[in-house]
Amino acid sequence: MGRQPCCDKIGLKRGPWTIEEDHKLMNFILNNGIHCWRMVPKLAGLLRCGKSCRLRWINYLRPDLKRGALTEMEENQIIQLHSRLGNRWSKIAAHFPGRTDNEIKNHWNTRIKKRLKQLGLDPVTHKPIEQKEKTDEKLEAVLPESSSSKDEAAESLEVKSMDNHAQTDFPGKYMKQDEVELTSDETTSLLNSYEMLCGNLDVGLWLNQDANTTTNTCSPSFSMEGSLNPSMVKPSSLQENTLQQNFLQQWVNSVDSFLPWDGFNHIEEELLFLENSQ
DNA sequence: AAATCTGCCAACCGCCTCGCT
DNA sequence: TAGCGAGGCGGTTGGCAGATT
Numbered sequence: 001m002g003r004q005p006c007c008d009k010i011g012l013k014r015g016p017w018t019i020e021e022d023h024k025l026m027n028f029i030l031n032n033g034i035h036c037w038r039m040v041p042k043l044a045g046l047l048r049c050g051k052s053c054r055l056r057w058i059n060y061l062r063p064d065l066k067r068g069a070l071t072e073m074e075e076n077q078i079i080q081l082h083s084r085l086g087n088r089w090s091k092i093a094a095h096f097p098g099r100t101d102n103e104i105k106n107h108w109n110t111r112i113k114k115r116l117k118q119l120g121l122d123p124v125t126h127k128p129i130e131q132k133e134k135t136d137e138k139l140e141a142v143l144p145e146s147s148s149s150k151d152e153a154a155e156s157l158e159v160k161s162m163d164n165h166a167q168t169d170f171p172g173k174y175m176k177q178d179e180v181e182l183t184s185d186e187t188t189s190l191l192n193s194y195e196m197l198c199g200n201l202d203v204g205l206w207l208n209q210d211a212n213t214t215t216n217t218c219s220p221s222f223s224m225e226g227s228l229n230p231s232m233v234k235p236s237s238l239q240e241n242t243l244q245q246n247f248l249q250q251w252v253n254s255v256d257s258f259l260p261w262d263g264f265n266h267i268e269e270e271l272l273f274l275e276n277s278q
Numbered sequence: 279a280a281a282t283c284t285g286c287c288a289a290c291c292g293c294c295t296c297g298c299t
Numbered sequence: 300t301a302g303c304g305a306g307g308c309g310g311t312t313g314g315c316a317g318a319t320t
Contacts, residue, residue, distance in 0.1 A: 014290075015313090016288070017289090037305075051291095052290080060288080101309080102289085105309075106286070107286095110287080111285095280320105285318095286314105286316085286317100288313095289311100293309090295305105295307075298302105
């Protein structure tokens with residue numbers, strides 16, 4: 001039998017992406033947005049499968065990605081979240097705007113696991129290694145039958161125990177519950193900018209507001225659906241042009257510092273258009 | 279200087295979930 | 300309600316770079 005492949009892989013390219021492919025994908029998405037990943041490679045002129053394009057965009061090309069190594073503070077947050085969520089990397093990554101689940105997963109597997117082991121903690125249970133067996137026995141005794149309900153119970157037990165754990169057994173290693181929700185101002189600001197650029201916000205409303213207040217109004221959550229078309233925010237007056245131009249320039253400057261290549265031709269074109277139309 | 283080892287991370291694979299018909 | 304397809308997710312791997320022998 002076998003499962004149907006996600007796409008026809010005959011003649012499709014695999015392996016590392018070239019700069020040219022990155023340009024094609026980036027320009028296509030910025031121009032057209034994402035409606036159907038399966039169609040993206042065809043329309044963008046790429047010999048890749050849709051899944052590959054999606055992964056490349058999410059893990060590498062997305063303009064809101066935060067570059068650089070994870071900080072110790074972020075590591076601590078990951079440890080705490082992992083203790084409650086397990087290997088649900090996407091859920092964990094959702095607490096770190098600009099970080100990808102792949103990045104966090106890699107970091108966990110290559111560094112944090114070792115760090116925990118060095119501290120004498122089991123990376124799976126987050127408990128001192130010698131306590132693991134006792135806990136397992138306890139679960140067996142309480143939940144001898146249903147495996148799914150056992151999982152659920154284990155999860156809830158884990159949550160409770162970790163909350164205590166964090167505050168008693170390992171003072172200073174974990175942060176308080178409410179601190180997990182904190183996000184970097186820098187990242188949030190960048191996300192806000194990006195959402196504005198992509199037209200997630202009501203531009204008319206935005207233009208009517210004091211420019212200083214708009215950067216604090218967005219949700220830190222990042223939504224790509226139907227939001228990646230800068231033409232949606234094409235200005236219609238001189239005033240809008242100026243605001244738009246300032247904004248785009250700021251945004252390009254802020255993003256440019258951590259991009260591996262000069263990948264914002266489209267936005268630069270947009271800037272040229274704005275300059276010329278004044 | 280060459281061979282081998284180790285760590286890191288981008289990318290792939292295949293299963294799961296969800297929405298649509 | 301079942302079947303199907305697309306997107307999402309987590310586990311795993313391949314290859315590169317730097318370190319070590």
